[in-house]
Amino acid sequence: MADIDNEKVNDIEIGIVGSGSMGGGMTLLFSQNGSRVGCYDYEKEAVEKLMKEAKEDENVDENLVHGFTSLEKLVNAFPKASKDEKDKKPRIVVLSMPHGKGVDKIEDQILPLLEKGDIVVDGGNEWWAETEHRQAKAKDKGIQWVGMGVSGGYQSARHGPSMSPGCTKEAWEYLKPYLEKWAAKTPEGEPCVMHIGPGGSGHYVKMIHNGIEHAHLSILCEVRALLHYQLGLSNDEISNLFESWWKDGPLRGNFLIGIGFKGLRFKEGGGIEHAQDGIVEKIEDKVTQDVDLSEGTGTWSAKEIAERHVAAPAIAAAHQLRIISSDKQERSKVADNLNLPQPSKAKEAKLEKAEKDKLLDTVHTAVYGAILGAFIQGLDIITKASQDQKWNVELATCIKIWRQGCIIQSDAIAEFFLPLFEKFGPSEPLNILKSIPEIAKELAKTYDAQKKLYTIAIETDAVAPALGASLEYIKSINCRDLNTNFQELELDYFGHHNYDLKGKAEKGHEKGKYHTEFAKMPGV
Incomplete structure (x- = not known):
C-alpha cells in the first residue's frame, strides 16, 4: 500500500x-x-x-x-x-x-x-x-x-x-x-x-431529484403494503409482479421497482435472521433520513414547494410520512390513545384469479400514474425556480441526465418525456400539464385506476398518503370550479382580503378587486 x-x-x-x-x-x-x-x-x-x-x-x-x-x-x-x-x-x-x-x-x-x-x-x-x-x-x-x-x-x-x-x-x-x-x-x-x-442550479436539480425520489419511495412502499396486507399477495408474488412491471410497460426500467423486486427476494445472508417471507418483514417501519438531519434534500424540497408556490402534494405527503414514521415509540403511544382500527384485508383479496389479475393491471396503471405525477410536480418546481433565479434550466437536460445512474431512472417515462420537452426552450413550460397536452392526456388515463387503488386504501384503513395526494392532485387541477370560493368569502370577511367575481378573474395570482363589508349587512 x-x-x-x-x-x-x-x-x-x-x-x-x-x-x-x-x-x-x-x-x-x-x-x-x-x-x-x-x-x-x-x-x-x-x-x-x-x-x-x-x-x-x-x-x-x-x-x-x-x-x-x-x-x-x-x-x-x-x-x-x-x-x-x-x-x-x-x-x-x-x-x-x-x-x-x-x-x-x-x-x-x-x-x-x-x-x-x-x-x-x-x-x-x-x-x-x-x-x-x-x-x-x-x-x-x-x-x-x-x-x-x-x-x-x-x-x-x-x-x-x-x-x-x-x-x-x-x-x-x-x-x-x-x-x-x-x-x-x-x-x-x-x-x-x-x-x-x-x-446553484446543479444542486437545485439534484435536490428536486431527491424530492421526486421521496415521492416514488413512498408510493412504492404504500402499494407494496396494499398488495401484501390488503390484497393478500406474498412478497414473492409481489416481487414477480414488480419484475414484470420493470421489464415491460410504462414503468419499464424504473430503478426503484428494479431494486424492489430483488430486495423482496432476499431471504438469507448478512447475519440477519430473516422471516420466511423475506427480509422486509424484519425491518422496523421507521424512516429517519431527513428527520435526523443527515440528509437535507427532502426537507428543502418541501420548503421549496411552499416558498415557490408550486403544487407538489405527492412530494409533500411523502415527507410527512417520513416524519410520522421516524419515531416508532411515540407513534405507538399515539395509537394506544387513538385506539382506531388498524389496516385490514380488502374484500378484493377473495377475488378469483382472473378478476385479481385484472385488478393487478389496474394497480399497475395507478402506480404509473402516481409516479408520473410526482415527476410532473418536481419538474414544475425546477421550472419555477429556474425562472425565478434566471438559470435557464432545460427540462430535457434533466431527463437526459436521469436516464442512468440515478435513483429516479425510469426508462419508459424518460422516452415519453424527452421528445416532448425538447420542443421547449429553457424558460418553458411553467406548467407542464397546461403547456403539453400529451402529458396531461397520459396522466388522465390513469385517473380511474388511481381512484380504484385509493378506494381500497380508504376502505381498509391502509396508510397511503402519497397515493392519496397523487389522486387529489389530479382531482384538484382538473376541477373547473373548486370549493375555495367559500374560503375567499371568509378571508374577505375577517381580513379584507378581497375577491374576484365569478367569470371575471384576471390571469395570474393578482389579488381580487372586490370587497364586502359583511359586518355592516343586516342579519350578519
Missing part, C-alpha cells in the same frame, strides 16, 4: 476531499478510468481503508491512488503550476462531504492553498443558496466553485453516477471531458452529465 502524505507525489490529476462511501466510490471510479487521484480525509483510518480497497480492487491500479491527511500536501501533490498563465492547468478538487458547516470549514482551509483558475467541485447534497454564497467567496479569489449533484447513491458513485453541475460555462468546458468519462452511460453510450446552468 502506498505511503500516506507522500511529499514526493507531484502528478495527481484530481483531489478528492472525503473518503467515506461516496468519496471512496468516486476515488475508485476515477482511478479505474485512468485518472491519478489524491484522496484526503482528516481521519487516517478512512484513508487507509480506501487505499486498501484500491489495492484489493482488480479493476483499479493502486498506483493511481494516493492518500492524504493533510490538505496542504494534497494540493501540493498536483503538478507545479506553470509561470505562463496560458499553459496553466487548473487543479480540480472534488468535495464529497455532508452539507453544512463542514463544507464552509473546508472552503476556508483550501481557498488559501489554491491559485487563480483552480476548480473546486462540491459533489455533496447542498442547499442551493449556500452553494451560491460559496461561489461568490471563491470568485473573489479567482477560483471556480462548482455545485454538482451526484445521484445514485454509493454504488453509482463507484460505478458511474448521474451528475448535475451548476457553474460557469468556462468551468464546465474544462470539466466536461472528465465528467463525461466518469458519468453513467445510456445503452447508446451517452454520458448522464450535462451543464445544468449557473449558480
